[in-house]
Amino acid sequence: xxxxxxxxxxxxxxxxxxxxxKVDTNDLVGSAxxxxxxVEGVRISALLDTGSSVSTVSYSFYxxxxxxxxxxxxxxxxxxxCADGSPLPYSGFVQAELSLPELTTKSQPCLLLVVPxxxxxxxxxxxx
Numbered sequence: 001x002x003x004x005x006x007x008x009x010x011x012x013x014x015x016x017x018x019x020x021x022k023v024d025t026n027d028l029v030g031s032a033x034x035x036x037x038x039v040e041g042v043r044i045s046a047l048l049d050t051g052s053s054v055s056t057v058s059y060s061f062y063x064x065x066x067x068x069x070x071x072x073x074x075x076x077x078x079x080x081x082c083a084d085g086s087p088l089p090y091s092g093f094v095q096a097e098l099s100l101p102e103l104t105t106k107s108q109p110c111l112l113l114v115v116p117x118x119x120x121x122x123x124x125x126x127x128x
Contacts (some may be wrong), residue, residue, distance in 0.1 A: 034124055038099045038107070040066055046126035054080055057112040059091060061125035069094040071114060080113065090115045098128075 037046045039057070042065045057066065071092040080088040091114040099107040112126070121127070 045124040056115045056127045058117050058121035058125040060117050062114045
């Protein structure tokens with residue numbers, strides 16, 4: 001297949017023909033589904049990923065704000081894969097109190113895998 005470039009669509013090498021015309025791709029990908037949450041009393045940005053099987057927290061946020069919580073090891077019990085099938089490395093998990101301040105003041109215990117820092121989780125350290 002030919003890679004699509006810019007706003008122009010090109011014919012794909014298949015039995016279907018895609019017409020060449022200008023396409024507005026601004027609405028192709030929406031904004032991230034993020035919300036402000038409180039973890040152990042600290043307000044942070046979280047990515048709300050409804051397809052995720054686990055909740056994660058970045059290592060740097062854990063070190064700066066959650067290192068008073070016991071880091072539990074489960075490496076021999078749990079293998080986590082990313083959407084592309086590659087393994088998700090993690091240091092262990094913590095149990096932290098989490099609340100959604102815009103909805104309620106009640107908090108809930110939440111298990112969070114501590115994962116390596118990425119460009120994304122440096123600004124949005126929590127994935128729920």
